[in-house]
Amino acid sequence: MRAPGLTAVLVVLILSLTGASVRAQTPNGVTPLDHLPALRGDYFRIDSDATGRPYHIYVRYPEGYDPAADVVYPTVYLTDGDSLFPILAANHLFLHYDERLPEALVVGIAYGGFDASVNRRNIDFQSPGEGVEQAGAEAFQRFLKAELLPRIEANYRSDPQRRVLFGQSRGGAFVLYSAVTDPDLFWGRIASNPSITPGIESLLEPAAEATRADLGVVVTSGTRDRPDLQAEAVQWIAHWENQSVRPWRLHPVRIEGGTHAANAPDAYRAGMLWLFGRESPE
Template identity: 30%
Template sequence: MKRALLNLSSLLVFLFFIIFLSPSFAQNNTTASNVLTVAIAGTQQLKLTSKIILGQEYSVQVNLPGHYSDTSKKFPVIYLLDSQWDFPLVSGIYGGQYYDGFMPEAIIVGITWGGENPNYGQLRARDFTPTNLGQGAQFGNAANFLTFIQQELTPFIEANYRVSKNNRTLMGSSLGGLFTLYALFKAPDFFQNYVLTSPATPWDQDVIYKIEQEYWDKNKTLPVRLYMATGDAEDVAIFNKWVNTVKGRKYTGLNLQTKVLENIGHSGTKPIGYTQGLQWVFKKTPVSLTATQLKPYVGTYLLDKEVLKIVIENNALVGIDAQNHKTVLAAETEKDFFVPGRFLFLHFQKDQANQVAGFQLEQFEGVTFAKKKE
């Protein structure tokens, strides 16, 4: 009997450890005091009440770059529509694209609606559409919303953050993509870059075509970078109709890229489309340098204790490390070079005798200097 009780006691102790200390039990008994809100590092949330749109409160989310503390720098600014859904997404995309060297440090400004329990569906339909379909204030507020961005939001951002006033990007999808196109043709000089996916071009019997036509009648130039994408699970014919219209204009100064994304539906265009769109609008175009311009950089360099060589191959500078790995260097200027798809930048420097002294090597981990051997 005593042995049986001991066995029962051991079994109960065993069950205690299995049941009460198991991860599933601990998870089911987590108290609210242990639940913490996850915040995106380096971000802020502000409120702006518009005087243009009947006292509408907007929630503005700001993501600051890692080197924002450097007061000598100003940064490109990306204005993102529908940030109630896409601010975390675009913040993550930006981090990856910056790390890979596809884009510079930038400030992201997310725009959404504030107030108590905002109805995002109704509010975005109101602010993103250019016509009201005869249904009053429920639709057709795009003109006022664009004015809000131009006259209230942007001046506030530029007064309180160190942003470049001539490097603004607007991003939107679906109805947000429709509004992005509306802004493109109504205020083409305000933003320099436009990224949009799955634009709702059929809105109100293709009214965006009329808006584009009105612009075309007065302007044959459109000096912006524009990226547009849709998913192949959407109605690609609708997208291609719009793309062919824009391409057919042959606007002077327009840098256009369009994509049909494989195995992607309407909402899924944003992760891939926004990634490729940011790459496109911030893409560096290599300059072509002559052999005479490149020759002064040829030689052997000492980086800490590592020996690096710079040679010319196929009319381009090529870096060769101690393991004989080759890296082609694209020219950004006559003295600044980069490697596409990598956070790697070389800035050649000259001495007082106007001879190449070495280069500053900028990587994600920091900046070092490679001295040229005499």
């Protein structure tokens, strides 16, 4: 019988050789997504002047995408692309198949890691308010408006009239900040289980004027999310439902059994179907 120590050495040797072979085929140690057709698309890094940090941008192409064709697609921008892009970008294909949702470009905005030294979602998505030390939402929105959106729309078949912004938790709070401060920037917005405290004060201020009448905001809340976050969502929704004038249609959604993060695909599905008028019958 082979000694356990020798077996371990052989396993390590095989893995090392396999890794060396893979690295030889993928320069810089980057593993391509070429063999995952549901995520077929593009990638680029952008160094933001607005926030002073880099972002890794992943672009998922619609099925049958032809950059030379005379067609433009709705474009969905995902905050927290590090985790949400591979989930929601791939799932969009099934929504297209099963729910007749229009195909779309899906753009994931990623930091490149979850470590706090790299991932600055706690700053970028934070709206100003009482007790807030670093509110970066205004700078992050400038990054979207002046740097990322123009680049996407210059280089891909992206429809500027049908931009959608999706955010989860603190990213959902940024979605609401964007809706209040610059309604026209996105045609549709989906805030999934938004975490809006601290900083709720700026999300209740009078909204900026919009130049178009077809804007929509969806706020989803899971029934198994934290009670305080559910209460915050109820407060925000009630405030805006009581306004005689607001720049967008508002659609609250309760996701039965939904938790804080694991039901992001359900929030995406519910929000996208409502925005595109494709709600499934009960």
